[in-house]
Amino acid sequence: MPSVHSLDMMLRIEDMGVTYPGNVLALRPTTVEFHKGEFTVLLGLSGAGKSTLLRSLNHLVQPTTGTVISAEFGTLKTSRTVRRHRCRTAMVFQHHQLIERHTALQNVLTGRLAYHSTWRSLFPLPRAELEYALRCLERVGLGEKALSRVDQLSGGQQQRVGIARALAQQPSMILADEPVASLDPATSERVLTLLRDICREDGITAVISLHQLEYARRFADRIIGLANARIVFDAEPAKLEQHHLDEIYHSASVAVSDPGKTAAQTSHPQPSNHPTKQLEIAQ
Amino acid sequence: MTHTTTEPAALSPAPSASVLDEHARGWRSKLWQAGLVLAVVFFASWYVDLLDFRTLANGVPAIATLLRESLPPDFTNVMDWMSPLLDTLAMSIAGTAIAVSASVPLAFLAARNTTPHPAVFYLTRTLLNGLRSVPELIMGIIFVAAVGFGALPGVLALGLHSIGMVGKFFAEAIEHVDEAPVEAADASGATRLQVLWHAVLPQVLPQFADVSIYRWEYNFRASTVMGMVGAGGIGFELMGSLRIMQYQEVSAILIVILLMVTMVDSLSGHLRKTFK
Numbered sequence: 001m002p003s004v005h006s007l008d009m010m011l012r013i014e015d016m017g018v019t020y021p022g023n024v025l026a027l028r029p030t031t032v033e034f035h036k037g038e039f040t041v042l043l044g045l046s047g048a049g050k051s052t053l054l055r056s057l058n059h060l061v062q063p064t065t066g067t068v069i070s071a072e073f074g075t076l077k078t079s080r081t082v083r084r085h086r087c088r089t090a091m092v093f094q095h096h097q098l099i100e101r102h103t104a105l106q107n108v109l110t111g112r113l114a115y116h117s118t119w120r121s122l123f124p125l126p127r128a129e130l131e132y133a134l135r136c137l138e139r140v141g142l143g144e145k146a147l148s149r150v151d152q153l154s155g156g157q158q159q160r161v162g163i164a165r166a167l168a169q170q171p172s173m174i175l176a177d178e179p180v181a182s183l184d185p186a187t188s189e190r191v192l193t194l195l196r197d198i199c200r201e202d203g204i205t206a207v208i209s210l211h212q213l214e215y216a217r218r219f220a221d222r223i224i225g226l227a228n229a230r231i232v233f234d235a236e237p238a239k240l241e242q243h244h245l246d247e248i249y250h251s252a253s254v255a256v257s258d259p260g261k262t263a264a265q266t267s268h269p270q271p272s273n274h275p276t277k278q279l280e281i282a283q
Numbered sequence: 284m285t286h287t288t289t290e291p292a293a294l295s296p297a298p299s300a301s302v303l304d305e306h307a308r309g310w311r312s313k314l315w316q317a318g319l320v321l322a323v324v325f326f327a328s329w330y331v332d333l334l335d336f337r338t339l340a341n342g343v344p345a346i347a348t349l350l351r352e353s354l355p356p357d358f359t360n361v362m363d364w365m366s367p368l369l370d371t372l373a374m375s376i377a378g379t380a381i382a383v384s385a386s387v388p389l390a391f392l393a394a395r396n397t398t399p400h401p402a403v404f405y406l407t408r409t410l411l412n413g414l415r416s417v418p419e420l421i422m423g424i425i426f427v428a429a430v431g432f433g434a435l436p437g438v439l440a441l442g443l444h445s446i447g448m449v450g451k452f453f454a455e456a457i458e459h460v461d462e463a464p465v466e467a468a469d470a471s472g473a474t475r476l477q478v479l480w481h482a483v484l485p486q487v488l489p490q491f492a493d494v495s496i497y498r499w500e501y502n503f504r505a506s507t508v509m510g511m512v513g514a515g516g517i518g519f520e521l522m523g524s525l526r527i528m529q530y531q532e533v534s535a536i537l538i539v540i541l542l543m544v545t546m547v548d549s550l551s552g553h554l555r556k557t558f559k
Contacts, residue, residue: 060470087472097463099485110464110481114472121477169471 016066044226087114090166092176111168156187357531371516375503381442390453415447437514456490
């Protein structure tokens with residue numbers, strides 16, 4: 001176990017950097033700690049490195065350098081530790097990533113897989129598991145849709161099934177990768193409120209990537225701003241000032257003059273009107 | 284794109300002419316290609332004597348005689364064909380069952396995204412190609428030699444040969460799976476096998492069902508021929524009547540087979556629609 005960490009540390013990354021094939025620098029070596037019960041928002045433009053940071057927290061993206069240390073399971077080294085860590089660290093995706101032709105209940109049940117041996121999970125899970133999955137669906141307000149096929153639900157409902165699946169894992173931590181990026185504003189608010197309320201009630205640590213400043217300010221306990229593959233801001237929302245925003249949202253233009261190749265300029269070109277729109281909201 | 288002029292349509296004659304030239308060139312090259320295909324077809328037909336019209340014409344009376352001798356169809360023994368027909372039906376179902384149950388595990392090894400190792404991938408793909416390239420009739424002959432006459436060698440031959448195609452199609456279905464739910468299952472800490480069973484298999488089941496039912500339909504048609512090499516079923520009766528030149532009976536059996544094939548086809552079409 002590593003040197004210094006505070007008492008309520010949940011997860012810590014140490015000098016963790018990610019370079020994708022083709023020498024695309026997605027995240028510079030970064031050290032950061034996530035604390036118990038904290039609702040952290042990763043804020044930044046597409047390609048700033050927030051997805052990479054988020055996905056490396058459960059090794060869905062393999063860090064090129066450095067380590068991820070879980071308070072519960074220690075350094076993520078063996079595939080066994082990674083699996084146990086993933087079991088307690090649920091994930092919510094931008095495009096929900098559900099099995100479309102399965103019912104909501106069947107999808108939520110996949111969140112229970114890691115609690116069973118491979119052999120046991122070849123057969124239908126016990127009734128208690130079904131009841132738990134159904135309770136998770138009721139919690140996100142979709143108890144009545146349990147037997148509906150997911151492709152018959154609306155976008156917001158699908159994302160709520162995604163949250164129910166995450167809850168079914170009885171997680172100590174939830175990672176959400178742009179959970180509202182494909183939803184309309186009203187639905188986005190409902191989904192984020194639901195996510196925050198559940199995390200508060202259950203004391204779940206949350207790390208959520210968003211590109212909307214307004215939501216970050218409203219929901220976050222802590223904002224981590226990313227630009228050009230590194231953290232440029234890390235504090236509570238009240239401390240976020242205009243020059244921080246300039247750095248976070250104008251990174252695309254800065255990146256052009258940056259000789260180090262970053263993901264911002266290579267993989268995800270951002271429409272130029274986008275940051276401006278976000279800034280108007282801020283002012 | 285960024286270059287804009289105030290004049291709305293500055294059409295110069297030169298570029299449009301070159302476009303039309305290009306168009307004409309494209310047309311000429313298509314004509315060339317069509318001519319080439321036609322020449323190949325013509326040569327092949329000549330090579331196999333298809334263009335030898337005198338021989339063809341000489342054959343017409345023989346076929347006419349054969350047709351005359353097969354009419355009217357003789358259905359007196361129709362009840363004796365029921366049991367061989369049932370054999371054929373059972374052979375096609377059992378053969379398909381063998382093929383499907385062997386193909387599911389093989390397909391996971393032969394799909395790029397689920398194979399445990401590239402070497403395993405190439406090995407299983409080669410095995411599937413091998414099974415596909417040995418005709419079921421040849422397999423039938425081998426199995427008749429191995430286990431004797433009857434339905435069993437037919438079932439084994441149909442099953443083994445079918446693995447080649449069913450396994451390949453299953454593997455292709457697995458390769459086209461939506462990776463998003465697979466990643467989600469991975470992220471929940473599921474083991475590799477749990478991911479395959481709970482995130483990949485549910486997605487490919489409709490295609491698996493579709494391929495299996497289509498293959499059953501094919502196997503029914505194929506199993507009518509299997510009898511010719513002594514591998515049981517209605518084909519065995521057909522061969523018997525052919526050997527003793529009972530052409531009226533032959534035509535009756537062919538009509539019965541046609542009826543059964545039509546029934547199986549429509550049933551399979553119906554089943555495949557419900558699995559969509």
